[in-house]
Amino acid sequence: MSMRTLPLVFVNLGGEMLYILDQRLRAHNTSEDNSEKVMNDIVGTMFSKAFIDELLKPQHLYSHRTMKTVLTRLAHASIMRLNPASMDRLYDLMIMAFKYQVFLCPRPKDLLLITYNHIDTIRELVKDTPTVVNTVDETHRKIIETYSRLSDGEFQLLRQTLLIFFQDIHVRVSLFLKSQVQNPNGHFVLQTSGPVPHGIDVPGLIRIFDCRGKGVRRCEFPSGGSYTSPIREGSLDLRGDRVTKLGTNMFTTEHPEETHTSKTPSVKTDDSPNLLAKEELNLLARLMGSMKAQNTAKDETGFQINLFPTDQEEEAGASGGAHESSFGVVNIQAMQDEQAATELARIAGEFAEEEAAENTCSSKGDDLLAMMDDL
Template identity: 30%
Template sequence: MIGVSHLRTTLESVVLSSIMKLDRSSMDKLFDLMIMMVKYQLTAATGPREVILIILNHVDAIRDMVSDLNAQKCVTLVQEMVLDFYSCLTFEQIWSARECCLKELESYHVRVSILLRRGLQNEDASFNISPQGYNEKYTEHRNTLRMMKIKDVSPETCCGGSFDTFGDRKTLLGKNIYLPTYGVTGTGRRDSQQFFKDCGAKAELGMLAVQLGTEETNYERPFTLNLLSNVDDENVNNTNKEIDAEGNKAKPGSNAGSNEKPKLNEDYKTKLDNVYADFFEDEQQETLKRSMDLLDLLDEIE
């Protein structure tokens, strides 16, 4: 098994392959978050079969991120490689691999706010393992199953959980805990054709967002500028009826003042100046917001 230092080098290469660049402090937070989430998932696993289901949940998350057909085939190939390797191992071999990973991560004690909020972690950074609806009870059946291979045991014997490409994994471990739908059960089996249709729809919506110049789904108008309001028209009409500069009232139909230059509306000028200044301010704020978005997704790590 590779060491954590080599693992970090690999993960940093993955992170830096995107357009987002992180400083050392942000990279440390991201790495600690990933380590603690993996440590929690392995700690909460109730049996060897659930360890495989955790990996498949990770693969499913990758599949949901891509819509390209070739990329989908690559993700499916990864899943097949995982199943080909782990299915031939015994229950005890997989459980021993889990224990080796936890021993390697034993020195990491970081408090993650989302785990604290959900009651899954204590203030001392230890985990509060609570039932998640899936319980293999491997410790109770260890003597019976330890020397059996995963592929030779019926899923119903180990609390279910499908190894199929679009199957129901049953366990929440390995799913995105930041999603608002986390913990919602009863999703059932996903249909492959419907999944690819959804991916195509997401790709088309993304292309439309690029063409419109924004990738945000909910666009809010930053300001409203009304240059031709009814109130202003009434003010203009009232102004034409006012006393002229010589103190004489203008006669109806008179062309007095028709050759004069229109007066500059100071209110509109102030509005336009503010809008012009907001363009630069919004651009600076947007730049700052983009640099902070990733940290917001990481949540607070204490």
């Protein structure tokens, strides 16, 4: 697992959140003053010096539960308040948009292009507030300084950590379904054609060398795709149609329905009851600052907003119900027999293992949340 993944995940998910919030605020005809204040407050908190310095320290990537809690607190750093259902769907959209962009990367190092494009667009959203723009510029400089020193192997490890983070998350998004880049089951369509990354040969050739390093034989094999020669490093074509999508805003005010998600199994792991529910709620209360944060929210003169029309979402999700059967479901009989007791004990053990793993980074998440409260 890479110890440098967390900053990229936070900045890119935060960028996607700002894209969606900007689109939905415009769609709801929110006043310009309120929209500008929301953006400035969120970006100011997100890129504050103390917060970024803590974030850039080598550390393990957070679990989805902790990451979602941090981003929820970030969204509520302004006068805007989101209900839990809106935050759930907002997080699903953020995850799927970032996941799709990671899949578009021709090489691991291009993950930085996603981050740089997100930062450039965030800078544009707060361009009328110089103090906030300065914090964005400083964060941009620190990210370049931190990640420009990483080797190709470290970028590959970072990419593998991201893929593990996205594993088994297949939320259907109407924008991707309409563009036919996502299948009805939520999996993305991966292209097997186009230019290969710089420094990589077109697949289809096997070279065999002797013990002295001299080539003795070569043979060919079908690559299964239509590949072209590598893109020349430094060429203007390096950020062609495929790569320019990395980190750009895919959500527009002209098509608000494209931010809809359907009812597929998502990353919400807290909703199902389990034997450690009390411990999970206690952890969540500590991360959220318990009642202190609630009292602070009541004192602020903010506004509530429902980002997504729930009724329409339910109707859209009903059409995809046939695909839910393809996911495994464990059914447990509520009977006092030996088999049920064994199954419950096994599941309780799994939750205990997950809880132990999550506690490793929960203290770090608590520190970042406390720092966010101070800001």
